[in-house]
Amino acid sequence: MRHGGKRLGLVPTMGALHEGHLSLVRAAKRACEVVAASIFVNPTQFGPNEDLAKYPRNFERDCELLEKEKVELLFAPTVEEMYPKGVVTWVTVEGLSERLDGRSRPGHFRGVATVVAKLFDIVRPDAAFFGRKDAAQVAVIQKMVRDLNFGVEIVACPIVRERDGLALSSRNVYLDAAQREQALALHRSLTRVRKMWETGEKNATRLIAAGRDEIGREGTVRLDYFEIVDAENLDAVTSAERGTLVAVAGFVGMTRLIDNVVLGESQ
Numbered sequence: 001m002r003h004g005g006k007r008l009g010l011v012p013t014m015g016a017l018h019e020g021h022l023s024l025v026r027a028a029k030r031a032c033e034v035v036a037a038s039i040f041v042n043p044t045q046f047g048p049n050e051d052l053a054k055y056p057r058n059f060e061r062d063c064e065l066l067e068k069e070k071v072e073l074l075f076a077p078t079v080e081e082m083y084p085k086g087v088v089t090w091v092t093v094e095g096l097s098e099r100l101d102g103r104s105r106p107g108h109f110r111g112v113a114t115v116v117a118k119l120f121d122i123v124r125p126d127a128a129f130f131g132r133k134d135a136a137q138v139a140v141i142q143k144m145v146r147d148l149n150f151g152v153e154i155v156a157c158p159i160v161r162e163r164d165g166l167a168l169s170s171r172n173v174y175l176d177a178a179q180r181e182q183a184l185a186l187h188r189s190l191t192r193v194r195k196m197w198e199t200g201e202k203n204a205t206r207l208i209a210a211g212r213d214e215i216g217r218e219g220t221v222r223l224d225y226f227e228i229v230d231a232e233n234l235d236a237v238t239s240a241e242r243g244t245l246v247a248v249a250g251f252v253g254m255t256r257l258i259d260n261v262v263l264g265e266s267q
């Protein structure tokens, strides 16, 4: 495809596809002549006590969904293909990898950066499509691409949500009906902070306090972090401005969920 001079887009995923993933596929379809998706549940981005073994897998259904979207290529390697015995080379984006999810999930972004670097080298896309749902991941990948001169355009796509605001996630299948309700606290906390900001509150400490308070009201959700940071370098800010990232992570039962908003952007 590349040799034919066609623009190739890549949509990396871990499968268990939902409308969030399909929105990336559609963005890739609009921007590129040929679209490749990858499905790979990447073991190196999971911690020892995380959900690698029970992560939802539904390969047949994923293939059907991708075919329906007219994706031309699917790359779905095995773990042994991606990590043959004895690999010792890793990509670490220093600093950024210890922020937000990287702080609560040590080694997570090393796994992400390494697998994405490998996917870029194998597929050699012109552009790659990622969801803003994983805002820290977008920052890490963008930095990696700049630092290592990958000639890949990184396209960050909007978060797809359920009607009531819950961000779509493959992990939502872990939630029972009660937990599904409890999980809405994440979106509520972001909405409260966004509205405060829109009505003039710019002080990050006060905005964070309001976000944490909203999570606290839903006693069952265990907060992991509520942070207000620069969207590019993920440094904490004292004053929230247009384009600043407000990010939250919390546990609903055993399920860790994340969500975020970028201030001043319609989402």
Ligand code: AMP
Residues within 6 Å of the ligand: 012, 013, 014, 015, 019, 020, 021, 023, 024, 129, 130, 131, 132, 133, 134, 157, 158, 159, 160, 161, 167, 168, 169, 170
């Ligand atoms: P995953 O399969 O969870 O690794 O996600 C694959 C890609 O889909 C990542 O770039 C995610 O950010 C993106 N993604 C996951 N959920 C959503 C969502 N609700 N809206 C937009 N993109 C998403």
